[in-house]
Amino acid sequence: MRIGIIGPESTGKTTLARHLAGRCHGTWVPEYARTYVEQLDHPYTRQDVEAIARYQVKQLQADYGTEDVFFDTELIITRVWFLHKQWDCPEWVDDAIEQYAMDHYLLLYPDIAWQDDPVRENGDIREELFHQYEEEILRTHVPYTIIRARERELLFHQEPESIRHLLDRLHLNG
16 A cells, blocks of 8 residues: 655654554555655755656655555645646646556644744645645545544554554555
8 A cells, every 4th residue: 555644744644654564564654755854955946856756756656665655745635736836837747747646645744833943934824735735635636635633643652453453444444
């Protein structure tokens, strides 16, 4: 099962993706955008975001050899990034979102405290971005589950069998 974990900045995507992959003996595919932007010696540009998207496509194309793959962000976030910056989103990004579709999305709601760091920039519009991500998910017709702070906390305390059961239910209901 391919699970895209998306949501605004500072909602716990990386922590949750890494945790679920570990508990389910799946694969965690780390966020690439953060790594890329942290290494820049200039403010990021549209070309940088396009380079990030191209790498994300490679991540989506890869065979990870496990039943469950947890993508810590993916192309929907990048598509919204293009639009938020008022840059044209390349058509191939939309094509890749469709071609390499997730089986399910976990959309994290911005109801936990903002954690500032040098790469984050949208703490004041997390709710707006949440709704944009939800709109983009709806365009894909891929099932999704909104994860709020309470559900996030419960997922951290579930036994692997319970998480596996939840993932199986999501897959069957998708």
